Amino acid sequence: MKICIVGSSGHYVYALRGIKEDPDAKIVGISPGCEGENIERLYSQVNEMGFAPVVYSNPISMFEELKPDIAVINTFFYKNSELAIEAMERGIHVYMEKPVALSIEELEELKSVWKQTKVKLSSMLGLRYTPHFWTAYKLINENKIGRIRLIHAQKSYKLGMRPDFYKQRRTYGGTIPWVGIHAIDWIYWLSGKKFKSVFARHSKLYNNDHGELEATAFCSFVMEDEIFATVNIDYLRPNDAPTHDDDRIRVVGTNGIIEVINGKVFLLNDETKEAIEIKTEDPPVIFLDFLNEVRSTGKCLVSSEDSFYMTLASLLARESADRERVIEFY
Amino acid sequence: MKICIVGSSGHYVYALRGIKEDPDAKIVGISPGCEGENIERLYSQVNEMGFAPVVYSNPISMFEELKPDIAVINTFFYKNSELAIEAMERGIHVYMEKPVALSIEELEELKSVWKQTKVKLSSMLGLRYTPHFWTAYKLINENKIGRIRLIHAQKSYKLGMRPDFYKQRRTYGGTIPWVGIHAIDWIYWLSGKKFKSVFARHSKLYNNDHGELEATAFCSFVMEDEIFATVNIDYLRPNDAPTHDDDRIRVVGTNGIIEVINGKVFLLNDETKEAIEIKTEDPPVIFLDFLNEVRSTGKCLVSSEDSFYMTLASLLARESADRERVIEFY
Numbered sequence: 001m002k003i004c005i006v007g008s009s010g011h012y013v014y015a016l017r018g019i020k021e022d023p024d025a026k027i028v029g030i031s032p033g034c035e036g037e038n039i040e041r042l043y044s045q046v047n048e049m050g051f052a053p054v055v056y057s058n059p060i061s062m063f064e065e066l067k068p069d070i071a072v073i074n075t076f077f078y079k080n081s082e083l084a085i086e087a088m089e090r091g092i093h094v095y096m097e098k099p100v101a102l103s104i105e106e107l108e109e110l111k112s113v114w115k116q117t118k119v120k121l122s123s124m125l126g127l128r129y130t131p132h133f134w135t136a137y138k139l140i141n142e143n144k145i146g147r148i149r150l151i152h153a154q155k156s157y158k159l160g161m162r163p164d165f166y167k168q169r170r171t172y173g174g175t176i177p178w179v180g181i182h183a184i185d186w187i188y189w190l191s192g193k194k195f196k197s198v199f200a201r202h203s204k205l206y207n208n209d210h211g212e213l214e215a216t217a218f219c220s221f222v223m224e225d226e227i228f229a230t231v232n233i234d235y236l237r238p239n240d241a242p243t244h245d246d247d248r249i250r251v252v253g254t255n256g257i258i259e260v261i262n263g264k265v266f267l268l269n270d271e272t273k274e275a276i277e278i279k280t281e282d283p284p285v286i287f288l289d290f291l292n293e294v295r296s297t298g299k300c301l302v303s304s305e306d307s308f309y310m311t312l313a314s315l316l317a318r319e320s321a322d323r324e325r326v327i328e329f330y
Numbered sequence: 331m332k333i334c335i336v337g338s339s340g341h342y343v344y345a346l347r348g349i350k351e352d353p354d355a356k357i358v359g360i361s362p363g364c365e366g367e368n369i370e371r372l373y374s375q376v377n378e379m380g381f382a383p384v385v386y387s388n389p390i391s392m393f394e395e396l397k398p399d400i401a402v403i404n405t406f407f408y409k410n411s412e413l414a415i416e417a418m419e420r421g422i423h424v425y426m427e428k429p430v431a432l433s434i435e436e437l438e439e440l441k442s443v444w445k446q447t448k449v450k451l452s453s454m455l456g457l458r459y460t461p462h463f464w465t466a467y468k469l470i471n472e473n474k475i476g477r478i479r480l481i482h483a484q485k486s487y488k489l490g491m492r493p494d495f496y497k498q499r500r501t502y503g504g505t506i507p508w509v510g511i512h513a514i515d516w517i518y519w520l521s522g523k524k525f526k527s528v529f530a531r532h533s534k535l536y537n538n539d540h541g542e543l544e545a546t547a548f549c550s551f552v553m554e555d556e557i558f559a560t561v562n563i564d565y566l567r568p569n570d571a572p573t574h575d576d577d578r579i580r581v582v583g584t585n586g587i588i589e590v591i592n593g594k595v596f597l598l599n600d601e602t603k604e605a606i607e608i609k610t611e612d613p614p615v616i617f618l619d620f621l622n623e624v625r626s627t628g629k630c631l632v633s634s635e636d637s638f639y640m641t642l643a644s645l646l647a648r649e650s651a652d653r654e655r656v657i658e659f660y
Contacts, residue, residue, distance in 0.1 A: 149536060150546045152482065152562045156582070199529040199656065203556035206479060206584045216480045216582070218558045220550045226533035228548045230560040232482045236582050240603040252486070252546070252564050254536045273570040326529065326656060 001025045001291060004068040006059040006083055007033030007075025008042035009163070010097035011124040015072040016045060018287025025291055029066045031056035033075020033083055059083055063090050070095060070294060074124065076165045077173050081106045084121070085113045093120040093294050095287065098181050099311040102173040107315065111308050122290045122300045123307035125185045127247065133186060134283035135265045136249065136258050140190055144267055146255030148191045151229035153183035156246040159208055159215070159235040167211030175202060175214035175233060176321060177314040183231040184219065184317065185310045186249050193223040195313050195329045200321040207235065219317045331355045331621060334398040336389040336413055337363035337405025338372035339493070340427035341454040345402040346375060348617025355621055359396045361386035363405020363413055389413055393420050400425060400624060404454065406495045407503050411436045414451070415443045423450040423624050425617065428511050429641040432503040437645065441638050452620045452630045453637035455515045457577065463516060464613035465595045466579065466588050470520055474597055476585030478521045481559035483513035486576040489538055489545070489565040497541030505532060505544040505563060506651060507644040513561040514549065514647065515640045516579050523553040525643050525659045530651040537565065549647045 001024050005012055019025040027046050030053045032039050039055075046053055056062035063071065063086065071087040073080050074097040081101040084094045100123050101107035114121055127133050140148070157179060165171035172178065188195070202217035219231040237246055250259045256269025268275040284301055292298030313329075320327040331354050335342055349355045357376050360383045362369050369385075376383055386392035393401065393416065401417040403410050404427040411431040414424045430453050431437035444451050457463050470478070487509060495501040502508065518525070532547035549561040567576055580589045586599025598605040614631055622628030643659075650657040 147536065149533070149566060150548070150562055150564050152484070152560070154482070154580075156587075199550060201550075201552055201556075201558055203479070203558070205556050206477065216556075216558060218480070218550055218560050220529060220531075220548055220560065222531055226531075226535050226546075228531055228533070228546060228562075230482070230548050230550065230562060232480055232558075232560060232580075232582075234480050234582050236479060236584060236587070238586055238598055238600045238603075240600045241598060242604050250484075250562075252562075252566050254566060256568060257486075257566070268568055268571060270568045270570045273568075274572050324656075326654075 001070065002028045002066065002068040003070045003072060004029040004062050004066055005042060005072045006031050007037055007073065008039045009037060009076055010074030011126055012042060012072055012074050014124050014126045015095060015287045016049065018285055018291060020049065021285050021288050022291050027051040027053050028068060029054045029056055029062045031059040031062045033059055033073065033079050037075055060086055063087055063092060068092055073097065076171055077178065078102055078171045081110050085110060088113050088117045088119045091117065091119060095290055096123050098123040098125050098307065099173060099177040099314055100307050101311055102177065104315055107308065107311055114304060120294050121304040121307060122302045125182065125302045125310060126286055127182050128189060128301055129283045129286040131280035131283055132260045132263050132265050135278060135280040136260050137190055138281055139258055139267060139278065140251065144256055144269060145251065145253030145258055148227055148251055148253050150252040151187050151191065152250045153186055153231045154246065154248040155179050155183050155233045156237045157235050158237045158239055158241065158244050159210065160239065162210060162213065166213050169212045172213060174318045175235065176200060176217050176219065176318045180217060180219060180231055180233045180317065181310055181314040183233065184313050187221065187229040188310065188313070190251055191223060191227060193225065193227055196222045196224060197326055197328045198317045198320050199326045200317040201324065202321040217321060331400065332358045332396065332398040333400045333402060334359040334392050334396055335372060335402045336361050337367055337403065338369045339367060339406055340404030341456055342372060342402055342404050344454050344456045344616045345425060346379065348615055348621060350379065351615050351618050352621050357381040357383050358398060359384045359386055359392045361389040361392045363389055363403065363409050367405055390416055393417055393422060398422055403427065406501055407508065408432055408501045411440050415440060418443050418447045418449045421447065421449060425620055426453050428453040428455050428637065429503060429507040429644055430637050431641055432507065434645055437638065437641055444634060450624050451634040451637060452632045455512065455632045455640060456616055457512050458519060458631055459613045459616040461610035461613055462590045462593050462595050465608060465610040466590050467520055468611055469588055469597060469608065470581065474586055474599060475581065475583030475588055478557055478581055478583050480582040481517050481521065482580045483516055483559070483561045484576065484578040485509045485513050485563045486567045487565050488567045488569055488571065488574050489540065490569065492540060492543070496543050499542045502543060504648045505565070506530060506547050506549065506648045510547060510549060510561055510563045510647065511640055511644040513563065514643050517551065517559040518640065518643065520581055521553060521557060523555065523557055526552045526554060527656055527658045528647045528650050529656045530647040531654065532651040547651060
C-alpha cells in the first residue's frame with residue numbers, strides 16, 4: 001500500500017498513527033501542496049518512522065510518477081479540494097483534511113468527481129477516534145439515554161499566532177468550517193439525525209490581528225424530530241491553559257444525559273442516579289480503518305458521505321452567519 | 331412594614347427569607363390568587379415564622395382592607411400581571427413572580443401602570459442571589475476575564491408531575507419565559523449588554539403528558555458589540571438525579587473564562603493558568619434589599635427595569651420559537 005503525503009498544514013499525524021500500526025503501508029513520497037509550504041517537520045517525522053520518501057516540490061508530478069494507492073492531503077486549506085480532485089482523477093484514494101471544500105461549488109465538484117472515479121475518500125474528522133467521544137457514541141448506541149432531544153457542543157482553542165493563510169476567508173475558509181465542523185460532526189454522528197436548518201453568527205472582533213479570522217461563533221441547528229443542537233466556538237482559550245483545546249458535548253435524551261468534558265465521559269440516568277464517570281473504551285485506530293476500507297477488508301468510521309455532509313453543514317452554517325439569516329438544508 | 335402574600339405557586343419563599351432577617355417586616359395577610367389555589371403550605375410556613383396573618387379568599391379585598399406596604403404576588407402564572415396592576419393601582423409596592431407578564435400587551439400595560447403609580451416593583455429572578463452566580467458577577471466586574479464575547483447558559487429541570495395550569499400556554503406562558511428567563515437574565519446581568527436579536531425554538535415532544543408544555547428549547551442571542559449567547563433548556567433531568575436543577579453558565583472573555591457548574595465557580599485566565607475553583611462570596615439577602623429599596627435605604631439587585639426587560643426578552647424568544655424566525659429587539 002503506497003502512500004503519498006501532500007502538505008503538512010493539517011492533521012497528517014492522523015495518517016502517521018495508522019501507518020505505524022500497518023506493516024504493509026509505506027510512505028513513498030511527500031510534497032508541499034502550495035508554494036511556500038514548509039514540510040521539513042513532516043519529512044523528519046516520516047524519516048523517524050523508517051521511511052525514505054521521495055521529496056517532490058509538485059504534488060501532481062508525485063502522483064504521476066509514484067502512482068500511490070492513497071494520497072493524504074492537508075495543505076493550505078484552499079488547495080485541499082483541488083488536489084483531492086487531481087488525485088481522484090488519477091485513481092488515487094484520498095484521505096484529506098476537513099472541511100473537504102471551502103465553498104458549496106467546490107464541494108459539488110469534489111462529490112461529482114468522487115462519484116465518477118469511485119475511489120475511496122475519507123476526511124480528518126479525527127475526534128471521533130478519541131476514547132471519550134468514541135465511548136459517548138457507544139453509550140448512546142447502547143440506548144443509555146433514550147431518544148436524543150437536545151445537544152450542546154463546545155470547541156474552544158488557543159489562538160496563538162497562526163500562519164498567514166488563516167487571515168483571509170479565501171484561503172482559510174472560516175472558523176465555523178475549520179473549527180466548528182468537529183462539533184457539527186459530533187452532533188450528527190451521535191444523534192444519527194439529519195439537519196433541517198441552521199442559524200449561526202460569527203465575529204472577527206478581538207482576533208488579535210488575524211485579519212478575517214472569526215474569533216467567536218455560535219451555530220444553532222434544528223434537526224429531524226425537533227431535536228435541537230447548539231454549538232459555541234471560540235479562539236479565546238487563554239495561552240497558558242493546560243491544553244490547546246477544550247472540547248465538550250452534552251447530549252440530553254429522554255432517559256438520561258451524557259457529557260464529554262475534559263476528556264472524560266459522564267452518564268446520568270435513572271440507573272446511575274448521579275453523573276458517574278464511565279471508563280472509556282478503545283476507539284478504532286485512525287487511518288488504519290481507512291487502509292482497511294481501501295483493501296475492502298473493513299469500513300472507515302468516517303465515510304465519504306459523512307465527509308461531504310459535514311462540509312455542507314459547516315458551509316451552510318457559515319452562510320447563515322454571513323447573511324445573518326436562517327438557512328434551510330436541502 | 332406590612333406585607334401581604336398572594337398565592338403560593340411560585341417562589342414566595344424568597345420573600346420569607348428576607349422577612350426573617352428584618353425585624354420590622356410583618357406578614358399581615360395571605361390569600362390565594364386564583365380559585366382553586368391551595369395556600370395551606372404557605373399558611374403553615376408563615377405561622378411557623380410567628381405571624382398570624384388574616385387569611386382572605388380574595389386578594390383585592392385583602393389589599394383594600396389591610397392596605398399593605400408590599401404585595402408578594404405568585405399565583406397561577408397567568409394572573410400575576412393582573413394582580414400586580416391591582417396592587418400598584420392601590421399604591422402597594424410589588425414583589426412578583428417572573429416573568430412579570432405572559433404577553434407583550436400585558437407587559438406594556440404593567441409597565442404603564444408602574445410608571446404612573448411610581449411604586450417599587452421587583453421580581454423573583456432569585457438566582458442572582460445564589461453565592462455561585464453572585465461570585466461570577468463579582469469576578470466579571472473585577473475584570474478577571476476582560477471583555478465578554480461568548481456565553482452559553484443551561485437550565486435543566488426535573489419535570490415530575492406539574493399542576494394542570496402548566497399544561498396550557500394560556501395559563502403557563504411557556505418554558506422559555508418560565509424556565510429560560512433565568513438563563514436569559516444571567517446573560518444580561520453578567521454581560522451588562524442589551525439584546526439585538528434572538529433565534530429560538532422549542533418542542534412539546536416527550537413532555538410526559540404535559541399538554542402544551544415545551545420539554546426542550548434553545549435560544550440564541552446576538553447582543554451589542556457582536557457578543558453571542560446561547561441557552562439550552564430542558565425538563566429532561568432524570569427523576570433520581572441528586573438535585574432538581576442543573577444550572578450552568580460559561581462566559582468567555584478576551585482575557586479569561588468563568589464557569590458556574592454544580593454550584594461552583596471556576597476561573598481560567600493567564601494568571602490562574604488552569605480552571606481554578608473560586609471561593610464563593612455571600613450575596614445580598616434576597617427580598618431584604620427590596621425592603622430596603624421600599625424604605626429608600628438601599629437598592630434592590632433586581633430593578634423594575636430589569637424585571638420588564640427580562641420578561642420582554644423571554645417573550646420575544648418565545649415568539650421567535652413560535653414563528654420559527656429571527657426576531658429583532660426594539
